[in-house]
Amino acid sequence: MSLQQSTSQTFGPYFHIGLKPIAVRLPAGAKPVVITGRVLDGDGKPVSDAAIETWQADLAGAYPVQPADGSCPATSTLAGLGRAPTDAEGRFRIDTYLPGRVAAPGGAHSAILQAPHILVAIGMRGLLKHLVTRIYFPGEASNADDPVLKLVPADRRDTLIARAEGGELHWDVVLQGAGETVFFDC
Amino acid sequence: MIEVYRRPMQGTQPEYRFPPYGSTAKRAPTRPLVMLPHTLSETTGPVFGHDSVKASEFDLTAGHADLPLGKRIVVSGRVLDDGGKPVRHTLVEIWQANSAGRYRHPNDGPHSPLDPNFTGCGRAMTDAEGRYRFISIEPGAYPWRNHYNAWRPKHIHFSLWGEAFTQRLVTQMYFPGDPLLPFDPIFNCVTDTKARDRLVSSLDWETTIPESAIGYRFDIVLRGRHATPVDR
Ligand SMILES: [Fe+2]
Secondary structure (H helix, E strand, C coil), X not given: CCCCCCCCCCCCCCHHHXXXXXCCCCCXXXXXXXXXXXXXXXXXXXXXXXXXEEEECCCCCCCCCCCCCCCCCXXXXXXXXXXXXXXXXXXXXXXXXXXXXXXXXXXXXXXXXXXXXXXXXXXXXXXXXXXXXXXXXXXXHHHHHCCCHHHCCHHHXXXXXXXXXXXXXXXXXXXXXXXXXXXXXX | CEEEECCCCCCCXXXXXXXXXXXXXXXXXXXXXXXXXXXXXXXXXXXXXXXXXXXXXXXXXXXXXXXXXXXXXXXXXXXXXXXXXXXXXXXXXXXXXCCCCCCCCCCCCCCCCCCCCCCCEEEEECXXXXXXXXXXXXXXXXXXXXXXXXXXXXXXXXXXXXXXXXXXXXXXEECCCCCCHHHCCCHHHCCXXXXXXXXXXXXXXXXXXXXXXXXXXXXXXXXCEEEECCCC
């Protein structure tokens, strides 16, 4: 049996009514990291109605596993899930942590590990389906060998790596034009 | 072996750039997307438990001093993956305008009035068969500025997580026979009529509550998994 997948539709400008901010839960012993940035459109104007959704591994590079028996647990495990809306100036802020390294494509059989990263979905008015991108961390030696970064043209890789600025990390989302952020077909 | 998610089927998903929907012009990426292989980051997602919704949150007509204005409706259906397997115990979130077509949002208005008895936000979990159910009121159509005399057909926004980040879906449910549907660029963002029809709910006598609420059925299909051998 094969069913046709439902068509994606825009988050629209009023998603805030249904999609509330989600604070990332820091695992015990995690190093807190603040990531701030702006979302900018093709005219360089701030996008004030975007939702930034983030998903990241724990300190060991592991993710929660859905119950194998299909049961519903009493308590949710949202783990490294976050959601932050942009403000009137297009700014967002993610209070999070440096995740561990996740196995590369090939799964548990792969000896290669990915560099620490955050998977990001971005929805807004004017996007009929959400954008997918990643945030990598500056100064990580493993960035050089990351199998996903290697798929990205070398001159655009820096759009995925946050910049260290005054104790925080900065990462802008440029939707179009010079410095356009790399988005993935996922 | 690593389990990956099937690619979206031809014609089911919109392009980012879609000129009839004006605000895609400055927001759609202009550079080619980079193909992302599915790693654990993409094939995992949050686990939703019973604590993720309050029992009352499925009923958008409750929780206020009085009932909201408008025709009461029951919106229910199943969430399946493209292999026909129910997506069990997953979070379904909805938001919508009131019966006059106004959102309780600071940036909406003043084209029509707020309803003090309607917020327009609901949450529910699917059961072991992938079924969900909401009680609400029929939202109104509303004007927007996409083109001259543009009106959005009546719709309810849906957000689903599925079991993996790759299954994430935000979509909209429409109402059968809405005369505004042929003119709406968001509804018409894909050319495949079967895909569009899937976004339109159907009148459902089984869930209609006599003398109380009209039932609409809306099933949702998320991307499914398949196991792929991996070269080592
Ligand atoms: Fe809407």
